[in-house]
Amino acid sequence: MKTTSKRIASLIALLLALVTTGLAQEPNVVTAQVDRNSITTNESLILSITVVDTSNSAAPQLPPLNGFQIIGSSSSSQISIINGDINSQTVYSYRLRPTKTGELTIPAFGMTINGQTYSTDPIAIQVSPGNGAPAQQPSDNSGQTAQPSAELKGQDYFVEAEVSNPTPYVGEQITYTFRFYQGASDFFAEQPHLSPPDFSGFWAEKQSDQSQYRAQAAGQSYNVTELKTALFPSSAGPITIEAAKLTIPGGFFNRGVALQTKPIEVNAQPLPPNAPPNFTGAVGQYSISAEVDATEGKVNEPVTWRVTLSGRGNINAAPDPEWPEISGWRDFDSQATINTQVQDGVMEGSKVYERLLLPTRSGQFTIPALEYTYFDPETGAYQNAATAPIPVSIAQGDAEAPLPPPSPAGAEAGQVENIATDIRHLKPVPDHLNAQTRPLTASPLYWMAWGAPLVALGAGIFWQRRQTYRAQNAHLARSSKARKKARQALAQAKKQLEGYSAIAQILNNYLADKLNQPVAGLTHQSRADLLAEKGVPADLIAALDNAYLNAEMGRYAPDAGDPLRGQNLLTEIDKLIENLEKVL
Amino acid sequence: MKKTFALAAVFIAILSLLMVNQAGLLAKSSDGATETMKTANRLYENGQFALAAQGYQQLIDRGYTDSSLYYNLGNAHFKQGDIGRAILNYRRAEKLGPRDSDIQANLQLARAETLDRLEDTAETEGFFHHIARFTRKFTLNELAIFALTAWFALALLIIVLINSRISGAWRETLQYAIALMTMITLLGVAGLGSRMYAEKTRPEGVIVAPEVSVTSGPGNQYVTEFTLHSGTEVGIADKRGNWVLLTLPGGEVEGWVPAEAIEGI
The missing domain is CATH 1.25.40.10 (Tetratricopeptide repeat domain)
Incomplete structure (x- = not known):
């Protein structure tokens, strides 16, 4: 009992050292170790191969083990996230039984991970002869061995369950072991199905790994499958662990079978009454250590205080240490990173607290020792663990306003973390694939379009100018339209065969427009005067008078009805107006 | 006033003609x-x-x-x-x-992921640099359409101002609008111009060979000045036969590489 626990303790220490140093230094990617270096032929040893940070989960290929027989194997993986760094490790455990005595060696062997080969160190084992036949059963940490009773003799399969300690203290770990014995020659069409008890009254931590080995029981050879669960009684008094049920589905060759274990009575004892005042309920074996990331700092620059509580026991439920008030400092709560593992059915691990401490003034400070009181069920006494005080010197910082409180480390929980960066995904197929090859600027049409506003602007300005000019010179407008009007009137007269009667009217209108005079005011004399004034030659004035006379005469002449004459006269008038247009 | 509307209609017709010209090319995707x-x-x-x-x-x-x-x-x-x-x-x-x-x-x-780290030292300040940076958010065609539309709008506003008899506060508003539109048009033209200038005078390329030696002249017999690696973006200054003269950002360092080692953007 004593040696066993010592062995386990040393193993834990080793594993812890592995876990903690693995973070700090270049990690040993593959390591092999044994739980002890000297055994008898009656005993077996555990070879643990630890693979750190493995992305491919292929089990290691063991080298030929001369002098050993592998009687069982199991594996457990563990992933921990500390400050966003993901660490994973897998422990492959092999139970080895020596087949001969003397100096035996587990040879070094290599393992290739991500293209790199790592190798382990060879391990020397001293094997001395044991007394009697080698034990078929692996020695359990509780020292108890499963001895199926004689009544099971001849059965193909049976189940049993046991606890490592039926009278634990409240909060002390006991191990519940379930074993399934299977006749060596049997095979099942389907996987047996286990309904474990619900462990009410306990805090239960199920182990993921199951171990398998062969055992002799009642004269028959069995394959044994073993499942362990760590239990922590949550209150004092008798607690019953219900039966575990295993059903084997019927196959083509065999009938279905339902097996169940006997219920187990556990009587949890209350903790002794002489508890120290600062005891908060931790049961197990614990140690506590503390460190800071810098022993020198500046005002308002945070210092990280890392406190590690480690040991055996229900580390998940272990109460936090009492955080002291440090005068001159502000501190920020943190969440702990919990790292647990189960070794031989015993739960152990560490809880790492990272607290941000913010010095508010300069000077020499001491971060005080932290005390942690726990109940050790092995000695049955309350124990104390404490950290060492840490001196810190704080210099005057830059004269800045105090920093806003940094977000505590715990705030990282729930935050989305970018594990890997990849390119964004494909675009879906669009309805239309663009097939334009030339840019718009390469098209002459585009550049011609730039001219359009210029043309429009020019036309607009010109039109506006003309409008303004016309408005200012109304008579000019009248004069310029006179010829057009006269022509239209003449054309009209020709069409209607009016002849003479229209001629005087047309001429009158034309001259009035040109001379900017009222039509009624144009008498024979005033007309001649105005035309002479405008510089119209005398012969043209005479021709005009003549035209008036002809028109007058023609109206009353006997051949007034002859349309041809009238038409000729109209043509003559047209010519006359054309001539007048040149001078007016 | 009627003439102004007619003018606007003509403008819109020209613009949409240009668009249809583009859309006609889109119809190919069948x-x-x-x-x-x-x-x-x-x-x-x-x-x-x-x-x-x-x-x-x-x-x-x-x-x-x-x-x-x-x-x-x-x-x-x-x-x-x-x-x-x-x-x-x-x-x-x-x-x-x-x-x-x-x-x-x-x-x-x-x-x-590229191996070459180059510092772009050229034109980090100045009006045209800012214009160029702004215009990077648009395609050449978008800039072309924008500048032309602004110019049409400006011309239309001027024509309205000249040819209509509006007066007083409305006339003032119109004048402000013209001033604003003039600025927008100038900006559009500057953006389009700087983009076209850049594309014409500073075409860019990317090194596609895993590694290429940059030589002092167009041929293997020249001195290797430095090496560039896949993914480096450079300017293309000249092409002579099967050799391309490239310039590094900043424009001061240049050298020749075989044409197959680089692709124009």
Whole structure:
């Protein structure tokens, strides 16, 4: 009992050292170790191969083990996230039984991970002869061995369950072991199905790994499958662990079978009454250590205080240490990173607290020792663990306003973390694939379009100018339209065969427009005067008078009805107006 | 007033004619191109990146110039580890879809994988630099349409001012509008001009060879000045036969590389 626990303790220490140093230094990617270096032929040893940070989960290929027989194997993986760094490790455990005595060696062997080969160190084992036949059963940490009773003799399969300690203290770990014995020659069409008890009254931590080995029981050879669960009684008094049920589905060759274990009575004892005042309920074996990331700092620059509580026991439920008030400092709560593992059915691990401490003034400070009181069920006494005080010197910082409180480390929980960066995904197929090859600027049409506003602007300005000019010179407008009007009137007269009667009217209108005079005011004399004034030659004035006379005469002449004459006269008038247009 | 409306109608007609000119080219996409792209996408999703890249390249060779094609081709090259062609195609996609955040994200990621670190020392200040930076958010065609539309609007406003008899507060508003539109037009013209100038005088390229020696002259007999690696974006200053004169950002360092080691954007 004593040696066993010592062995386990040393193993834990080793594993812890592995876990903690693995973070700090270049990690040993593959390591092999044994739980002890000297055994008898009656005993077996555990070879643990630890693979750190493995992305491919292929089990290691063991080298030929001369002098050993592998009687069982199991594996457990563990992933921990500390400050966003993901660490994973897998422990492959092999139970080895020596087949001969003397100096035996587990040879070094290599393992290739991500293209790199790592190798382990060879391990020397001293094997001395044991007394009697080698034990078929692996020695359990509780020292108890499963001895199926004689009544099971001849059965193909049976189940049993046991606890490592039926009278634990409240909060002390006991191990519940379930074993399934299977006749060596049997095979099942389907996987047996286990309904474990619900462990009410306990805090239960199920182990993921199951171990398998062969055992002799009642004269028959069995394959044994073993499942362990760590239990922590949550209150004092008798607690019953219900039966575990295993059903084997019927196959083509065999009938279905339902097996169940006997219920187990556990009587949890209350903790002794002489508890120290600062005891908060931790049961197990614990140690506590503390460190800071810098022993020198500046005002308002945070210092990280890392406190590690480690040991055996229900580390998940272990109460936090009492955080002291440090005068001159502000501190920020943190969440702990919990790292647990189960070794031989015993739960152990560490809880790492990272607290941000913010010095508010300069000077020499001491971060005080932290005390942690726990109940050790092995000695049955309350124990104390404490950290060492840490001196810190704080210099005057830059004269800045105090920093806003940094977000505590715990705030990282729930935050989305970018594990890997990849390119964004494909675009879906669009309805239309663009097939334009030339840019718009390469098209002459585009550049011609730039001219359009210029043309429009020019036309607009010109039109506006003309409008303004016309408005200012109304008579000019009248004069310029006179010829057009006269022509239209003449054309009209020709069409209607009016002849003479229209001629005087047309001429009158034309001259009035040109001379900017009222039509009624144009008498024979005033007309001649105005035309002479405008510089119209005398012969043209005479021709005009003549035209008036002809028109007058023609109206009353006997051949007034002859349309041809009238038409000729109209043509003559047209010519006359054309001539007048040149001078007016 | 009636004439002003008529003028506006003519303007709109000209603008839409230009648009239709473009849209006419869009109508080409009925010859199984979308099917080809779908197949290429499926190949990509099955991890057959080389085959997917072939599919996209085929469509591009057939004259399709969609930004999503170049983007997907860039992805396919990226997944094959060809950072040079990935960047080349992301840049081509960026030119066609300058406001697409996916393209920007992947371009940034691909650039982080390149081996050459170059400092761009050239023109980080100045009016034209800012204009050029702003215009990078638009395609050449968008800039062209924008400048032309602003110019049309400005002309229209001036014509309204000259030819209508509005007066008082309305006239003042119109004058302010013209001043504003003049500024917008000038900005549009400056943006279009600087982009066209840049594309004409400073074409860019991407190194697609894994590693290339940059020599002092167009030929192997010249001194190797330095080496560049796949994915580096450079300016193309000259082409002589089978050799290309490239300039590094800043424009001061230049050298010759074989034409097959570089591709123009």
